[in-house]
Amino acid sequence: MTQPFGEAIASFAPALPLAVGFSGGADSTALLLACARRWPGQVRALHVHHGLQAAADGFARHCADLCAQLGVPLAVQHVDARHRPGASPEDAARTARYEAFRALALDTRAHAAIKSIALAQHADDQVETLLLALSRGAGVPGLAAMPAHWERDGIAYHRPLLRVRGADVRAWLCAQNVAWVEDSTNADPQFTRNRIRARLLPALDDVLPQFRDTFARSARHAAQAAELLRDLALQDLGATGRPPAIDALRHLGRARQANALRQWLRDDCGTTPSTAQLDELLDQLAACATRGHRICIKVGSGWVERQGAVLGWYNQ
CATH class of the missing domain: 3.40.50.620 (HUPs)
Structure with a gap:
């Protein structure tokens, strides 16, 4: 109130x-x-x-x-x-x-x-x-x-x-x-x-x-949900590693992949992907059935790329 x-x-x-x-x-x-x-x-x-x-x-x-x-x-x-x-x-x-x-x-x-x-x-x-x-x-x-x-x-x-x-x-x-x-x-x-x-x-x-x-109440509900999503992301990143292993990511559902990747990019890379960038990254992960499949996507001020078995980040 x-x-x-x-x-x-x-x-x-x-x-x-x-x-x-x-x-x-x-x-x-x-x-x-x-x-x-x-x-x-x-x-x-x-x-x-x-x-x-x-x-x-x-x-x-x-x-x-x-x-x-x-x-x-x-x-x-x-x-x-x-x-x-x-x-x-x-x-x-x-x-x-x-x-x-x-x-x-x-x-x-x-x-x-x-x-x-x-x-x-x-x-x-x-x-x-x-x-x-x-x-x-x-x-x-x-x-x-x-x-x-x-x-x-x-x-x-x-x-x-x-x-x-x-x-x-x-x-x-x-x-x-x-x-x-x-x-x-x-x-x-x-x-x-x-x-x-x-x-x-x-x-x-x-x-x-x-x-x-009422708007403040909705914001508080969203803050609680954001905390839960962060906890889940940290749990999933604990299993996939930081940087995340591609095979481990692929065993998560798409929504949990997105949640974990947002957290990794925010915490470890200092950037936040747009919706379009994250969707493209998830599509590339879904297509990543072979070891030779290339991933290289612009995210924020840098790039996410495949580095062997894991995802890597580099800033221009």
Whole structure:
């Protein structure tokens, strides 16, 4: 169920010291302000300067001014968030952001190592993420949307506002009389997420008022299913080996082959195959009745090929 902003903050119990990802926008401003009040002296702000628009310098200055008023230490990290041709700008920015968070959290020259990082995505963001995944034909992991907490590079990440409506976050912040910045790209209709926010969410509010709760429930079911699929994939890879032996793979059903190969490619090769690439790889495995049958398929930024009795991976 959705919950009030204050209740979400009161139930948030991260390991301290805590850092808050701080863009200067309304959501991260509300989260930073609430956390700084609850744990004075134990909260820091992390601002990632993506350098993708002219206003970025102004965002950083605003963050510095507000943190000075709050008495919250601020660390700013400049990153190159430009995406490669054919890649997702959103994915490129996200990758750069997490790399910056890791560098800032582990930099102990000015402070103790950060134990936790809080991010300000809320219930509306979760719905947008789920709808984006559906629009792209995502599998079960994509439909799980955003987790409320997870670990990465030894750091605990939290999204304490995932059950709070976006309007409720802004209403709380307005009551505090604290200014924030508006990123003009958040209203640019060329981005699918922005069109979902501006057009679909109001319609869903009208037709299905409880959609935030029901969509979140579906995402939790998908997350549980994704965990089971991962466990099964690891079990199957334990039997096939890593890299997987072709004959052992062929003894699995097609769905389990696909599940195991996705896990191997993600964990060991750092890539995710498209549906078409994975289907082609499975077709090649099905045709691989003789030792001389060749397999060489483009997957992500590299290639999967037959290397004797096993599948191999190489990156160009």
